[in-house]
Amino acid sequence: MAQNYYTRKLQPYIDPRNNEIDFHACMASILILFGGMFFIDQAVQTNDEIQTALFFMILFYNAYFLLKWTMRFLVCLLRIHSAKLKRIVFLREWVGDMADYEEDLKVVLARSGTGRDIDNP
Numbered sequence: 001m002a003q004n005y006y007t008r009k010l011q012p013y014i015d016p017r018n019n020e021i022d023f024h025a026c027m028a029s030i031l032i033l034f035g036g037m038f039f040i041d042q043a044v045q046t047n048d049e050i051q052t053a054l055f056f057m058i059l060f061y062n063a064y065f066l067l068k069w070t071m072r073f074l075v076c077l078l079r080i081h082s083a084k085l086k087r088i089v090f091l092r093e094w095v096g097d098m099a100d101y102e103e104d105l106k107v108v109l110a111r112s113g114t115g116r117d118i119d120n121p
Helices: 002-010 016-039 048-080 089-095 101-112
Strands: none
Touching (some): 002 016
């Protein structure tokens, strides 16, 4: 929990979206750790409703994290390779005027108000 607090406070990544992904990764691992501790408790092992609710809570949060990470990763890949994708005729309309990763990061940093910059993290 302390590591999660300091990661949230220090924000080790320049991109705030990566800091958010890191937060959700830490929360998913903490949820799995504490959920596993509950599963080995004798009182919980006798109660199927608690086990089912705990299982679905862990499952849904991990699915949420996986979906968020996958979408972030795919958007990052698209932005990095947007210049190459614009050369392909049938993808040109789909990629459109997508800015590359650095330009998008400048916009996100300007909106976040953290005072960080790509050149001066």
